[in-house]
Amino acid sequence: MTKPRQSRTFSPRSESSSSSTPTGRSSSTATSTRSARARSGSGSPSPTEAPLGAPLFLLNLKAAPSALGAGALHIGQILARQGSARGVAVAIAPAAPDLGVLAAALPIPIVAQHVDAFDPGAHTGWVVAESLRASGVVGSILNHSEHRIGPEDIAQVVGRLHAVGLAAIVCAKDVEDARSLARTHPPYLAVEPPELIGGDRSVATARPEVVRGTVEAVREVSPNTRVLCGAGVHDRNDVRIALELGAHGVLVASAVTRAVDPAEAISELLAGYPERPRHAA
Secondary structure, eight states, X not given: OOOOOOOOOOOOOOTTOSOOOOOOOOSSHHHHHHHHHHHHTOOOOOTTSXXXXXXXXXXXXXXXXXXXXHHHHHHHHHHHHHHHHHTOEEEEEOOGGGHHHHHHHOSSOBEESOOOSXXXXXXXXXXXXXXXXXXXXXXXXXSOTTSXXXXXXXXXXXXXXXXXXXXXXXXXXXXXXXXXXXXXXXXXXXXXXXXXXXXXXXXXXXXXXXHHHHHHHHHHHOTTOEEEEOSSOOSHHHHHHHHHTTOSEEEEOHHHHTOSSHHHHHHHHHTTSOOOOOOOO
């Protein structure tokens, strides 16, 4: 069967762009105001705003058996409650079938784990940006180590997401990969060395030079892009060190999805953030 031809309609956001990606809902007044603009289609944040907030705690549920359907909603409710209580900007990325349910039920931003570079149309099985927006989703992870896509597709999808008012969270495997992908000017870029993903050692503690180097490289190429630290982040110390190295938050999965008590795991991770009223940086 012939693979559908991908659209080349949109181009990635430039640093001089006059608009940025609207955000979804959150528990804070500032973020809720931006959410209202996004849903009404009127106005958008300035390019210097972090559409999901910063410092950010982004939880990727992957396809973990305990985090599907009702399990995803349960974890999302815990995350929303604890994020609000501590004043940390939080967002969650559930499996695709759960996106609409969580977007309708939770007061925090919901992001997809992947999106494809197609216009709406006859593309069975592919995920288009417009379908995410229609579901109430506010952005998508791209190029995760478990779902790699090519550089040309990354640039195109970042542009497509921006064009429909959604945020891209692009994943990079190392400093040079981050430097290259930062040229697509996504709102967020997460550095995750594949060998540390799902392990017991955080990139922030095992290879701090990767986090520090990524922050510096991305700042040179795309100053408005926020860097997230992923891979092996398990406790408050990992989070604290990541922030001290210059990261604008963390991307977490197994520390919560494999935990016996997800609420305890989330509480431990959020304790690594400064406790303060939530705001976008």
